[in-house]
Amino acid sequence: MRAYDVILKKRNGEKLSREEIEFMVGGYVKGEIPDYQMAAFLMAVYFRHLDEEETYYFTETMMRSGEVLDLSEIPGPKVDKHSTGGVGDKTTLVVAPLVASAGVPVAKMSGRALGHTGGTIDKLESIPGFRTELSLEEFIDNVKKYGIAIVGQTGNLVPADKKIYALRDATATVDEISLIASSIMSKKLAGGSDAFVLDVKFGTGAFMKGFEDARKLALLMLKIAQQHGKKAAAVLSNMDQPLGSAVGNSLEVIEAIETLKGNGPEDLKDLSITLGALMLELAGVADFDDGKKILQTKLETGEALEKFRILVKAQGGDERVVDDPWKVLPVAEQVVEFSAEREGYVSKIDAEKVGIASMVLGAGRKKKEDRIDHRVGIIVEKKIGDSVKKGETIAKLFVSDRSDVENALKLLKEAYVISDSPSKPPRVVEEVIK
Known part of the structure; x- marks a missing residue:
C-alpha cells in the first residue's frame, strides 16, 4: 500500500477502507509517512469529507494510537463532559463539583488554551499550588476517595491526534466536521469514561459559527459514541457573546466560585445545570428534570462549593481561594x-x-x-x-x-x-x- 494511492483515492471522492485509514494514521505516527503527504491527505479529506463509517475508523485508529485508560477501579458509572470551546467558558469548574456533589464520580481530563478560547487546566493553575499533573494511580485514587479529580491529558493519550492536529492547525484543515469529531471523540474514548455529555458551541465566539454545522457535529459525535457502545447526549449552546462576564484565567475561577455560591451570572448557571443534569441522567441517578432540581439544591445548600474546596485541597491548591478568591488568586x-x-x-x-x-x-x-x-x-x-x-x-x-x-x-x-x-x-x- 502507498500513501500516494490513498491520497488519490480520497481526492477523487472515493470511500476508504479501515486498512487504508490505519495505514495513513499509523504510518504518520511512526514517521514513515512524511508531513507533506499527510497534509495532502488532510486537504483531500477537507474537500471530500469522511462518511460516518470512515469517521468511525479514523476515530478508532487515533484512539488506539496510545494508552486507553481503564477507570473500572472507580465504582459507579463515569460520565465525562466536553466543550468544543468558547469565550468565557468556565463550565467545567462549576459542573464537575456540582455533579460530584450529587454522588456521580467525575474523572476529568481537560486541555489548555490555544487561540481565543480558554483552557480548564490553565484556569485551575491560577490557584496557588494546584497540581494538574497527577500520575494515573493518583488520579484514580482521588476520584475513589473524593469523587472528583481534574487533570491535564497524559502524554501518551492519543498521540496520533496531537501530531495530526498540529498539522491541521498549520495547513488550514481544522474546521472540517469529520476531522473535528474524530479528534474530540478519540480523546474522550481513550479517557475511559462510560458516557459523555458534549457541549457543542456555535456563534461568533465558537469554532463552529453556524447552528446547523454545530448540530451536524453534535449528531456525528453522538453516533461515534453509540458505535463504541457508550451513552452520550449533547447540548447546542450559543456563543454569540461571552459566557458569563469574566474572560481570563483567575477572573474565570472567581466567577466559577461565585456561581457555586449561588451568585453567578444566569447564563453560566443555566448551562452548567443543563450539562450537569444530563450527566446525572446518563449515570442513571435521575431523569433530566429531576436532575436539574437536585443540582439547584446542591448549589443552595453549599454542597457543590464544598466539593470544589475538596478538589482544590486534594490537588495541592490553596483552599482559602473558596472563601476569598480576590485575595488568593493572582x-x-x-x-x-x-x-x-x-x-x-x-x-x-x-x-x-x-x-x-x-x-x-x-x-x-x-x-x-x-x-x-x-x-x-x-x-x-x-x-x-x-x-x-x-x-x-x-x-x-x-x-x-x-x-x-x-x-x-x-x-x-x-x-x-x-x-x-x-x-x-x-x-x-x-x-x-x-
Missing part, C-alpha cells in the same frame, strides 16, 4: 476601562474578538509554547440587550506591563455594536439532543 492591579462612545443598546458582540482581546492582554496563547499570564483578562459589564450611556463602562481590562492594551481596546471597539433600539439577548441553551 489578579492584575492595573485596570483600564473600555467605555461607550454613544448612547443606545448593545445589539451585537463579536465574542471571538473579545476572546482575542483577552489573548493579546496575555491570557491566552498564539502558539502552543507561549506562556500565559493568569493575572490578566476582561470583565464584560454590558451584554446584548443592555442599555448604555455615552462614556459608561462596557468592559474592564485587567492588564500587566506585557499586555498589548492598545490592540485589545481596538478589538473591543470592533466587537461591540450599539444600536438605537434594544435587542433580545440570545438564550444560551439552544437545543438538548439525547
Whole structure:
C-alpha cells in the first residue's frame, strides 16, 4: 500500500477502507509517512469529507494510537463532559463539583488554551499550588476517595491526534466536521469514561459559527459514541457573546466560585445545570428534570462549593481561594476601562474578538509554547440587550506591563455594536439532543 494511492483515492471522492485509514494514521505516527503527504491527505479529506463509517475508523485508529485508560477501579458509572470551546467558558469548574456533589464520580481530563478560547487546566493553575499533573494511580485514587479529580491529558493519550492536529492547525484543515469529531471523540474514548455529555458551541465566539454545522457535529459525535457502545447526549449552546462576564484565567475561577455560591451570572448557571443534569441522567441517578432540581439544591445548600474546596485541597491548591478568591488568586492591579462612545443598546458582540482581546492582554496563547499570564483578562459589564450611556463602562481590562492594551481596546471597539433600539439577548441553551 502507498500513501500516494490513498491520497488519490480520497481526492477523487472515493470511500476508504479501515486498512487504508490505519495505514495513513499509523504510518504518520511512526514517521514513515512524511508531513507533506499527510497534509495532502488532510486537504483531500477537507474537500471530500469522511462518511460516518470512515469517521468511525479514523476515530478508532487515533484512539488506539496510545494508552486507553481503564477507570473500572472507580465504582459507579463515569460520565465525562466536553466543550468544543468558547469565550468565557468556565463550565467545567462549576459542573464537575456540582455533579460530584450529587454522588456521580467525575474523572476529568481537560486541555489548555490555544487561540481565543480558554483552557480548564490553565484556569485551575491560577490557584496557588494546584497540581494538574497527577500520575494515573493518583488520579484514580482521588476520584475513589473524593469523587472528583481534574487533570491535564497524559502524554501518551492519543498521540496520533496531537501530531495530526498540529498539522491541521498549520495547513488550514481544522474546521472540517469529520476531522473535528474524530479528534474530540478519540480523546474522550481513550479517557475511559462510560458516557459523555458534549457541549457543542456555535456563534461568533465558537469554532463552529453556524447552528446547523454545530448540530451536524453534535449528531456525528453522538453516533461515534453509540458505535463504541457508550451513552452520550449533547447540548447546542450559543456563543454569540461571552459566557458569563469574566474572560481570563483567575477572573474565570472567581466567577466559577461565585456561581457555586449561588451568585453567578444566569447564563453560566443555566448551562452548567443543563450539562450537569444530563450527566446525572446518563449515570442513571435521575431523569433530566429531576436532575436539574437536585443540582439547584446542591448549589443552595453549599454542597457543590464544598466539593470544589475538596478538589482544590486534594490537588495541592490553596483552599482559602473558596472563601476569598480576590485575595488568593493572582489578579492584575492595573485596570483600564473600555467605555461607550454613544448612547443606545448593545445589539451585537463579536465574542471571538473579545476572546482575542483577552489573548493579546496575555491570557491566552498564539502558539502552543507561549506562556500565559493568569493575572490578566476582561470583565464584560454590558451584554446584548443592555442599555448604555455615552462614556459608561462596557468592559474592564485587567492588564500587566506585557499586555498589548492598545490592540485589545481596538478589538473591543470592533466587537461591540450599539444600536438605537434594544435587542433580545440570545438564550444560551439552544437545543438538548439525547
